[in-house]
Structure formats: structure tokens, C-alpha cells
Amino acid sequence: MRLESDPVCGEVDLTATATELARLARAIADGEGFISSASASSPDRNTLAGVEVRTAPGSGVRIALDAQRQTLVISGDPGSRAVLAENLQAMATAEDGGHLHIDYFPEHPYLMAGSLPLVVNSPHGGMPAGLYPELAVPGGLGEALAREAARHGHAVGPMEPVEGFAPAAAACRVRGKAQFAVYATNDDERELRIEISADSGWPWGAFGSTDSLAVVAAILHEWCEGASIGQLRRAWTLLTDDPLKAAPPGRVVSTAWRLTLERSRMIRLGDAELAEALYAQPALRVFFPWPSHGQFSLLSSTADPFHNELPRVIPTIDGLWDVVAEGSAQTRSRVLGARLSAGEAAALVAANIPAGSGPAIEGGWPKRESTP
Template sequence: MIERSREVLSDLYPELAVPGGLREALAGEAARTGHGGGPMDPVEGYDPAVAACGTCGETRFAVYATNVEEREFRIEISAESGRPWGAFGSTDDLAVVNAILHAWRDGASIDQLRREWTLLAADPLDAAPPGRVVSTAWRLTLERSPLIRLGDAELAEALYAQPTLRVFFPFPSHGQFSLLTSTRDPFYEEVPRVVPSGDGLWNVVLEWSRWSPEIPSRVLGSRLGAREAAALVAANVPAGSGPAIEGGWPHPAPRHR
């Protein structure tokens, strides 16, 4: 879980820097608007100051204030089946969160909520504000959110610890961990990927790509720990690479960025 300080709360989320944090702030907003409603609960694995959730039958409404770079209340609403997908949103306005929460408590369906508030989307990354898809993907990855594909936790943290790599889109799949230069298909992969070698160790591999057919696949390092692998990836980022663009990589791929 990402470390966060009381100073960050005071600067970005002043209403949360009080006993009760986000839950108390939501209760106060509901009282101010006359919406009422029951109390929110803590979210397992999160600091109670920055996360809160409510349930109604099999549905769940959760709010997170875990972005330490910008003020952002991230909303997750499960579908009636209780599955983790439904509606996702992002806003810097606690009053908007309160309004959506009130409508949900009044029985509004996922479709109704998405029609009323266009900030809500069917996918958590689609709900990320423009320019913040990559940072949202990293945050969800590090928070071990079940909403996106997750790779090895230790490796993810090691890769993120390398500032050079944070600008790429994290894409774990089938045990491997790729860092992509586009956030949607067609994906562009110009950075070496990390693949398991067994016993919790990793190989760093530069994969052949249809975007760069003149560069052959080759292994850059074998049987490395997570930190060693991440450092080797960072040392082999091609000059001029990144940051990742939001959307698919334009076709045909340019020779140089």
C-alpha cells in the first residue's frame, strides 16, 4: 500500500484530516445536503482516513482518496451480482461523491447512475481523468486492486521504485510483466519485459516486436531478484522512449518518437 502522510491529507484533502477521515467527511456532506443515509464502513487493507465503503444487498459503493499527487476521489460501484465491475469514476469534488452515493442508496441502477453522471465508466481505467491512465493503473496495481490484472507484488513495487519506469503502462500477463508505451491495443512494447525463471527469480528479456523488427529478441539478464530485474530494465530503456500514450499505438509505427 502506498505510504501517505498527514501533510498530504491536509494539503489535498483537508476535510479528511480529522478523526473519522473520509467516513466522517461523507457523513458531514450528507448531513449538509439533507441526504441522510447510514454510516460508511472501513475498507479492508486501507487506512480508514482515506477509504470508505457501504453495502446494500449484494451491491457495494466504495470511495478512495489514495492519490497523493492530485486531489481525487475514486469511486467503485459493484453490480447487483456483487461482482467487482459496474461503474467507476473519478472526481475532485466530495459533493459529487455524495450525490452519487445518495442516488445509489435510493436504488438507482448502474445504468441510471452512468446516464446521470458521465464521469462514471464501465472500466476503472476508462474512468481515469485524461493524462492519468498510467498513474491510475500503477496505483491500482500497487494497491492490489482486483479490478485490473495484477502481477507479482514484489516485482510491481520494484519496477515502480524506478522513476524511469513509472511513465510506462504496467501490463502483467501470464506471469510476465511488460511496460508498454500505449495503454490500449495495438500495444507498443519498447522496454525489456520481465519473465519468471522459477524459484521467485526473473529474467529480463528484450522481445522481438513487429514495431521494431530489426531488433532481435535476446536475454539481458537471468535469474535475478525483483530489484535487480527492475534496475536492469531501467538501465535498458531506449533513449527517447516514453511516456506511454493514452490509447492504441498509431499504425504504422514511427521509426523514432
């Protein structure tokens, strides 16, 4: 088992075999035990020594980090622990890949407020095998790309992992300061997302999306042979200069959310906790996430002219959030809630979606024709 703490996203990533996950599930159900991490012999600032399970009074499960001991602590009452144990056991026995996101949101069925977000990776890799069957190989996406290129007589060189992603979900090839990265993180539809940085290391080089591993391998081969960003864009029309332009039709909003939650440097990023809380509200996922100047808006269009119908979330000086309803020519803006937690602010926005709003349209908001 491997445990990694991500101080930027404020979550812990857990990767384990099916046997290790089943053992952890049993310990959580029993309310006691310590499961050591494979990195315990050489921990660093972000790797953890293991998971400790405790019984605790009260209602709910709390997931916390004991920074001094570099240990993840899971505690709670028997009923709540049993639910979490069942979820982990289901992940251990499932035949497909995927991720289990254990994040608190208001009225969560078993997690306590303040619990540390935990991402549990399937023993079978990052994505369901039905969507990405060729990625179910020991080396994941990198090996699958190398094999596909070899089928066409090409060599793409050594592929490297992408920090924060399972091998089945992402891989990259480095050439000097430039990087060719591929992601298979969409678990709703098959999609291989391409991000190519410039030779200077500037991240805004080329972006693309396809469902074909052969196409990705062909583009990667040309890049490895020295093709420039401009040459690649001219040869492959699927490549663009913007990650959202590269999103398949009908998936701009979902792509924007995925990049936001993955903390991609290719998109505007707001507060991570607030973004997670907003996304945890299903009714808000159909709107376009738009953080700006510390605020967070959910828009009804994905391009200029933008259209905002929902309340905005605005930071306070003490780290909390205000929710403000937009004004109009006839009405003034008004504060719906003040000094709220991220979860409370997200719930309030969801409760104040105007009738008839959403889902967001792709492109700019249509201009009304003036009345003569």
C-alpha cells in the first residue's frame, strides 16, 4: 500500500492491492488496527507511514492526518465505520478500475465535517476496463502507448508517470523542457486528453482530445521525431491552443470541471475546497466554473459574452465565504448568506438556482435583438 499526502489539494491518495484494501476494510469494521505503507521505510514530507484505525465516540467517521507521526487516522462509531468498510471492500472486489472519492459534504451519510478528503485508487488501475481495455497492462497508459507505436514500427522512448495520477490514468514523455502528457481520466466516456508544452517549457502549447490510442501514439511519434507545436497543429486538426477548445462537443463544461478538480495549471483555479464543495452539489455541475479574483461564479455560457444567473461566492477576510445574488438594472445585489463554510456556501448557491436556469450553453450567450 502507498499513501501520499497532497498539501496543495489537501487530500490523501491511497493505492493498494485488493488484499491490502480488504485488510483495511476489516480493520475499519473492527475499529482497530494499523496497516503499514510500503513507503514507511523511507517516508518524505508527502508520503505517509500507514493507516491507524480507532474507535471513537459520537456519530460519523473522521479521517485526519497525524502530521507528527505521518499517519492517516480513521476513527468513528461502529455504524459509520461499517459503511466506509463496505465501500472499501466493494472497491477491493470490483473487476473494473476507477477511483473512490471519500469527501465530506453537508449531510454526508457517514463522514464528519472536517474530514480530510481521501482518494482510493482501484487495484485494477485508474479507469474502468470497459472504457480503456488496452490500459489494463502493468505499465498502464505509458506502456499501452509504447506498444501501439511499436505496432506501426515506431519508438516513442521511455514514458514517465505524471505526479498525482495512477499509471493507468496518465503518462508523459519529456524532451528537454518540453512535455507530451496524455490523460485517461474521464470515467463517463472514453477520452484520451493530450497536453503538449512548448520547447521553452511554457505549458500553453497544444491540446487535443480523441478516443483513439493509435492517433495519440502517432502524434507522440511525430513529436518525438522533433515536430514543432505549429507543425503538429497544422497536421492534426484535433490539436488547438486551448484545453477547452479541445473538449469534444457537449463536454466543455464537464472538461472545465475535471480540470478544475484536478488542479490543472491549464485553467483558472479558485479555492480547492470551495471547488470541491460546489461540485459535490449535483445541480451545480451543469454550470461553467469560473473563478476570478478570489470569487467563484457558475456561468450559463462557456465563452464571451458570459452570462451569470446564479449567486456568486465571495471570500471574506477571515477565510470564510459570502453568497451574493446578482443584481440587475432594476434590483441591487443582495447577500444571501455571510461568513459561511465552503460546504454551506455551495449548498446555498444550489438552493438559489433561478427557475429555468441551466445547463450552460457551449459558446457565448446569445444577444437579444433590440426592439425597434
